[in-house]
Amino acid sequence: MAYSYLVLGAGRQGIAAAYDLARFGQASHVTLADVNRERAQAAADRVNHLSDDRITDAIGLDVRDENALRRALKSHDVVLSAVPYFYNLALTRAAIEVGVSFCDLGGNTEIVRQQHALDPEARRAGVCIIPDCGMGPGMGNTLAVYAMELVGDPEDVYLYDGGLPQKPQPPWNYALTFAVEGLTNEYYGGMTVLRDGQLFHAPCFTEFEVTDVPPIGNLEAFLIAGGASTAPWSFQGKLRTYQLKVLRYPGTFAQLKAFSDLGLFDLKPVRVNGKEVVPRELFHALFEPQVRVDDAIEDVCIVRAHVKGKKNGQPTEAVVEIIDYYDEATGFTAMQRMTGWHLSIVGAMMAKRGIPTGAIPLELAVPGRFFVREAKKRGFKITERCGPIEVVEEVPREVVEEALPQMG
Numbered sequence: 001m002a003y004s005y006l007v008l009g010a011g012r013q014g015i016a017a018a019y020d021l022a023r024f025g026q027a028s029h030v031t032l033a034d035v036n037r038e039r040a041q042a043a044a045d046r047v048n049h050l051s052d053d054r055i056t057d058a059i060g061l062d063v064r065d066e067n068a069l070r071r072a073l074k075s076h077d078v079v080l081s082a083v084p085y086f087y088n089l090a091l092t093r094a095a096i097e098v099g100v101s102f103c104d105l106g107g108n109t110e111i112v113r114q115q116h117a118l119d120p121e122a123r124r125a126g127v128c129i130i131p132d133c134g135m136g137p138g139m140g141n142t143l144a145v146y147a148m149e150l151v152g153d154p155e156d157v158y159l160y161d162g163g164l165p166q167k168p169q170p171p172w173n174y175a176l177t178f179a180v181e182g183l184t185n186e187y188y189g190g191m192t193v194l195r196d197g198q199l200f201h202a203p204c205f206t207e208f209e210v211t212d213v214p215p216i217g218n219l220e221a222f223l224i225a226g227g228a229s230t231a232p233w234s235f236q237g238k239l240r241t242y243q244l245k246v247l248r249y250p251g252t253f254a255q256l257k258a259f260s261d262l263g264l265f266d267l268k269p270v271r272v273n274g275k276e277v278v279p280r281e282l283f284h285a286l287f288e289p290q291v292r293v294d295d296a297i298e299d300v301c302i303v304r305a306h307v308k309g310k311k312n313g314q315p316t317e318a319v320v321e322i323i324d325y326y327d328e329a330t331g332f333t334a335m336q337r338m339t340g341w342h343l344s345i346v347g348a349m350m351a352k353r354g355i356p357t358g359a360i361p362l363e364l365a366v367p368g369r370f371f372v373r374e375a376k377k378r379g380f381k382i383t384e385r386c387g388p389i390e391v392v393e394e395v396p397r398e399v400v401e402e403a404l405p406q407m408g
Contacts, residue, residue: 002028003351006072008063008091009082010034010043012177013105013134016332016340017080017347018043022051024377025348033061033072050330063087066094073098080347081105082340084181088131089114092359096125101350105343106132107182109192109229116230119359129359130366133346135338136161137229138362139371140244140303142342143320144231146368147307150318150386154309155240159228160211160221162247163301163335165293166325173249175299176291177335180284186224186246187256188265188280193223194232194242202243205257213247213302213323220253221245231363247302259283298326301334308389318386322375337378345374 003026007018010032018030030047034040037060044058061072063083073079073095081091081104088104092115095102106112112131122129132138140159148154165175176183190203208222227244235242248256259265264283269276304321324334332340346366349355355365372382 001352002026003077003348004028004031004075005347005351006031006033006076006079007082008033008061008079010036010040010058011082011179012333012336013340013343014080014082015043015046016336017082017344018056019047019050019330019332020341020344020378021080021348022047022053022055024374025344025351027055030056031059031072031076032056033059033063035060035062063091069094070098073100076100078102078347078351080343082343084179085111085185086181088112092118092129092131095129096121096127099125099127101128103128103130103133103343103346103350105134105182105339106137106229107134107226108185109226112230113233116359116361122359123357126357128350128355128357128365130346130350130355130362131359132229132362133343134340135163135301135303135335135342136227136244136246139322139338139342140227140305141229141231141363142366142368142371143303143305143322144242144307144368145363145366146372147305147318147320147384147386148309149368150320150384151307151309151316152311154307156308157231157235157239157242158306158308159244160213160247160304160306161227161244161302162219163299163338164216164247164249166298166300168249172255172291173252174291175293175297176288177293177297177299177333178339180288180292184265184280184283186226187260188267189225191223191225191228191244192232193228193244194236194239197236197240199232199236205253205260207245208253209245210250211247213304216300216302216323218250219247220250221247222253229363230361234361234363296326296331297333299334300325301338303338311386315389316387317389318384320372320382320384322380322382324380337380341375341378342371345371 032044040058044056047056078101085107115131266279308317
């Protein structure tokens with residue numbers, strides 16, 4: 001059986017998702033929609049070239065135009081959203097009204113929980129709604145589920161993820177390969193995690209540590225917002241710990257913590273020379289031009305799930321990790337592959353009725369083993385280790401002290 005897919009947003013992640021659907025989604029056709037019709041057509045042409053097929057077409061569509069949006073949704077089996085997170089709640093409601101299944105890149109836990117609250121409406125409509133597909137949140141949560149399956153009786157889940165340039169350039173040592181709004185959304189507020197089995201709100205830029213990621217080396221790890229998403233709620237009463245830390249090159253934590261302390265990620269306007277200025281918008285204007293990369297970049301993405309628990313009554317741990325790199329053959333960045341392909345794998349699963357109807361948290365909807373099998377089909381190199389808990393050698397204290405910001 002063949003399926004029709006609509007991908008909203010013809011940016012980097014949308015192109016990657018469309019390509020993957022064309023290759024692995026048993027697609028009859030894939031439609032790329034974007035407010036910029038020319039960009040959508042260029043993206044469709046690229047997908048057709050890479051897949052050696054004319055399966056993908058393009059339309060111009062402003063997702064804020066409710067009538068045009070509903071017309072576009074009606075002729076497809078599954079809709080995938082690769083537009084900024086703040087559109088996703090309205091898009092979810094439209095998908096339910098039209099009667100089409102829907103998944104998105106998520107990233108804002110408050111919005112995702114509002115989407116989950118539409119579960120009764122989704123069930124009545126006979127559709128499936130899965131927010132928060134992507135790299136983080138998304139792939140990390142799915143790998144955590146897989147690692148939990150390996151352990152058997154999991155207790156503690158520690159996730160790490162990061163997307164970085166292979167050749168970092170000072171002073172920022174970072175390359176922006178997606179919408180800047182998504183980046184600063186992760187840098188504001190905090191993350192709800194599980195601690196001792198209880199929900200706990202952890203502020204951004206806390207719990208700094210240094211972790212070794214061979215072959216990349218020592219990276220900084222710290223809490224930001226969004227990455228764990230709704231999993232702490234889903235696993236409350238079942239796990240003791242569930243958390244995620246982002247990975248960055250040394251020196252980044254001090255920079256971001258200073259920006260945060262200064263209030264540059266805030267959304268409340270401040271008055272400057274008699275005019276109101278939103279600090280986050282100012283930060284976007286100053287920071288984005290310095291880190292934005294519009295051409296292909298040689299990047300690397302890391303997702304690691306470390307789960308501790310018991311198997312057959314014995315203390316056991318599992319570590320599952322994907323490290324992916326820019327692909328010269330397709331021109332896709334690692335961020336595109338890790339983000340767009342997680343979205344498309346879930347979208348294809350929905351089309352094949354592999355997920356029950358309703359608005360379901362990702363971590364409860366997608367079996368870990370299924371995702372790992374599909375990821376390996378696409379060439380992802382997944383390493384895994386499961387066995388008795390071993391004593392892990394700590395990073396030398398002098399390394400930690402050198403990496404720690406000098407806060408006075």
